[in-house]
Amino acid sequence: MTDAVEYLTAKRTVDDRALNRRVWDRFVAALDATARRTDRPLRIVEVGTGVGSMIARLADWETLSGTVSYRAVDVDETCIAAARDRLPEWLAAAGYETETTADGVIVATDATTTARFEIVLEVADARSIVDEADAVIAAAFLDIVDPDRTLRAIRGMLREGGFLYAPCTFDGATHFSPAHPSDDRIERLYHRHMDELRDRPGSSRAAREVLERAPEHGYDVDAVGSGDWVVRPRDGTYPHAEGRFLDHLLETIDGALADYPADVLDPAVRAAWIDARRDQRSRGELRLVSHHLDLLARVRPDE
Ligand SMILES: C[S@@+](CC[C@H](N)C(=O)[O-])C[C@H]1O[C@@H](n2cnc3c(N)ncnc32)[C@H](O)[C@@H]1O
Numbered sequence: 001m002t003d004a005v006e007y008l009t010a011k012r013t014v015d016d017r018a019l020n021r022r023v024w025d026r027f028v029a030a031l032d033a034t035a036r037r038t039d040r041p042l043r044i045v046e047v048g049t050g051v052g053s054m055i056a057r058l059a060d061w062e063t064l065s066g067t068v069s070y071r072a073v074d075v076d077e078t079c080i081a082a083a084r085d086r087l088p089e090w091l092a093a094a095g096y097e098t099e100t101t102a103d104g105v106i107v108a109t110d111a112t113t114t115a116r117f118e119i120v121l122e123v124a125d126a127r128s129i130v131d132e133a134d135a136v137i138a139a140a141f142l143d144i145v146d147p148d149r150t151l152r153a154i155r156g157m158l159r160e161g162g163f164l165y166a167p168c169t170f171d172g173a174t175h176f177s178p179a180h181p182s183d184d185r186i187e188r189l190y191h192r193h194m195d196e197l198r199d200r201p202g203s204s205r206a207a208r209e210v211l212e213r214a215p216e217h218g219y220d221v222d223a224v225g226s227g228d229w230v231v232r233p234r235d236g237t238y239p240h241a242e243g244r245f246l247d248h249l250l251e252t253i254d255g256a257l258a259d260y261p262a263d264v265l266d267p268a269v270r271a272a273w274i275d276a277r278r279d280q281r282s283r284g285e286l287r288l289v290s291h292h293l294d295l296l297a298r299v300r301p302d303e
Helices: 004-018 021-037 053-061 077-093 147-157 183-197 206-213 242-257 267-283
Strands: 042-047 067-074 096-100 106-110 116-123 133-137 158-177 219-226 229-231 287-299
Touching (some): 004 053, 021 042
Parallel strands (some): 042 067, 067 116, 133 158
8 A cells, every 4th residue: 555645755756757848948937937026935835735745746847936925725634744743855856955944844954045935834624725826736637626626716816927737647549568458448437437426526627627617717728738647667666656556546546437327338348457557566667648738727817
């Protein structure tokens, strides 16, 4: 069994490769332009922050000017606890000096520039928080929530002209290789489970739905591009913890398929597919391509 913290930690390097750098660069340029226009700290809210990978990535990849006031929210307290635990080390690895204040704010300062993060980690439901942010980050999030309700809620958290960066939003393709005769059927049923069966919101076509509906919710889409997960072995082993990432994904798919009655999916067909995939994973032969879109949208000024 993998847990959410292990899965999200293993996902970081998969996302590092997947993120669409054109959309990322537009996002960072927008952050930078906002920071230069104002003398107050840049305000970022991240919804569904998980273990804090995006904060570590921003610190590691970019040098933002001035202070970033970063509010990172997740409904799962084990994720927030893991973020609190790991971020100081990840930020130190990115060249920051860090300290945690008595009230739990992680302050990270880059000694060579003016860059400084003040990070508040918070257990909360993202759909009910109030803020006035310059940017909201929702990574791998819009596909597990109700898109209309969440787009509305995020718009309410943003200042006029503020922007939403939503990378890693699932867009309806989960391909494993080598090919297996049951692949098409398994993929169809796995995606149908996201759309119709599971007892929580989300959609297998979330990214295209968000793209379509963003204008109705007062956003202009600035940039969009593919951010596909590609996981493959090198010389029979998976880099970093990506083998565990595959284990978790296979477990999720198996759990979804188990919800179908036998007249829809014969348990023997499911077992044969999952056993074959687990064998390939343990031999270091399994590969994955999963299609996502990265989106950057800006709140349209009131007319
Ligand atoms: C797929 S994970 C993505 C985590 C992180 N953004 C990343 O890409 O590594 C989705 C996260 O959203 C959190 N989540 C789900 N519903 C939420 C809600 N309504 N409010 C806040 N967090 C939520 C989950 O606990 C989980 O950590």
